[in-house]
Amino acid sequence: MYPPIEPYEHGMLDTGDGNLVYWEVCGNPDGKPALVVHGGPGSGCTPGQRRTFDLSRYRIVLFDQRNCGRSLPHAGDPVTDLSTNTTHHLIADMERLREHLGIDRWLLYGGSWGSTLMLAYAETHPERVSEMVIASVTTSRRYEIDWLYRGVGRFFPEQWERFRQGVPEADRDGDLPAAYSRLMADPDPAVRAKAAHDWTAWEDAVISLEPNGKPNAYSDRPPAALLAFVRICAHYFSNAVWLEEGVLLRDAGRLAGIPGVLIHGRLDLGGPLDTAWQLAQAWPDARLVVVDDSGHTGSDTFRDEILAALDAFAA
Secondary structure (H helix, E strand, O other): OOOOOOOOEEEEEEOOOOOEEEEEEEEOOOOEEEEEEOOOOOOOOOHHHHHHOOOOOEEEEEEOOOOOOOOEOOOOOOOOOOOOOOHHHHHHHHHHHHHHOOOOOEEEEEEOHHHHHHHHHHHHOHHHEEEEEEEOOOOOOHHHHHHHHOHHHHHOHHHHHHHHHOOOHHHOOOOHHHHHHHHHOOOOHHHHHHHHHHHHHHHHHHOOOOOOOOOOOOOOOOHHHHHHHHHHHHHHHOOHHHOOOOHHHHOHHHHOOOOEEEEEEOOOOOOOOHHHHHHHHHOOOEEEEEEOOOOOOOOHHHHHHHHHHHHHHHO
8 A cells, every 4th residue: 555645635515405525635736637436335435545546646536425424414414315315416426526626537446336336427427537446346236236135145144134133024025225224214313323233233244254354344433424324325225326227237338448447356245246247248448357365345465456457557
C-alpha cells in the first residue's frame, strides 16, 4: 500500500433534492483522475482506499454515497427519507461530481456493491470512463442477491437459520431483504438495533471461512454507521437495486474500448466467481484475474493484483 495521505480538497455536493454528498480529492492535482466507488451499499469511503494509488501519479476522488459516511441526511436517523436513494440517483451524483471537479474522463476503482455501481455508471456514460479496476465483482442480479441471503446458507445452516428467525414468521420463507427493510423502518429503536445486529451477524458468517476473514468485519461499526449500512443494504437489495435483471451483463458491449481488470477471489462464497467470469466473456476489453488464496475480503495476493493494475493504468 502507498503511504497515508490527507485530502487537499473536500466538500459537500448539493444534489438539488435535499441530499448533500461528501467528496474529497487527494494525491497529485495534475495526475490521472480516478474515482473510488465504495461498497455496501452504505459502507462509506475510508482513508485506506486512498492508499491503493500512486499518490504522485493519480488525482484520487472519493465520495460517500447518499445517506452514509459523511453524506447528509444520514440513514442512521430513522426519519431520513431513502426514496431518493437509488442506483440511478447515485449514477447522477457521480456525473454531477465529475462535472463539478472539471474532469473529462476518469478511471473507476471499487469492488463488491461498488462494482455494480461502476458498471451501471460506465454503461450509461462510457465516454467518461478511461479504465476500470473491479475487485470482488458483482452485478447485483436477483440471482446473486438470493444466493447471498438464502442460497449460501447451505454452508452455514445454523447461522442462516438465526438470520431467518430474525424476521416475523410470516416473512421467513419469502424475501428476507424486504423483511429486514421493513424492520429497519420500525419506529422502535430496539427493533431496528436487533435487525441490524442480525443482518451483520449473517454477513460476518458468510466470510468467516475465508483465509483473511476478520471476525465481526461487518458488525464492528459505530451504532449510527451500522444502522445506516443495514438500512441502505436492505433498501437496495429488496428493490433488486432498481436494475433490470441481467442488464449489466447484457449491455456489457457498451464497455468496448474501455480497458478493465476484474480481480476475484476463487474462495468468495458470498459472491461466487461465475459472475466475474460471465462479465469477462461479455466485456471485450476486460481481463479476469482469479486469486486462488482469496475470498471476498481479499488477501496479500489480491491486494498486489489491485496495486499492479492501478500502477499499470497510471502510466
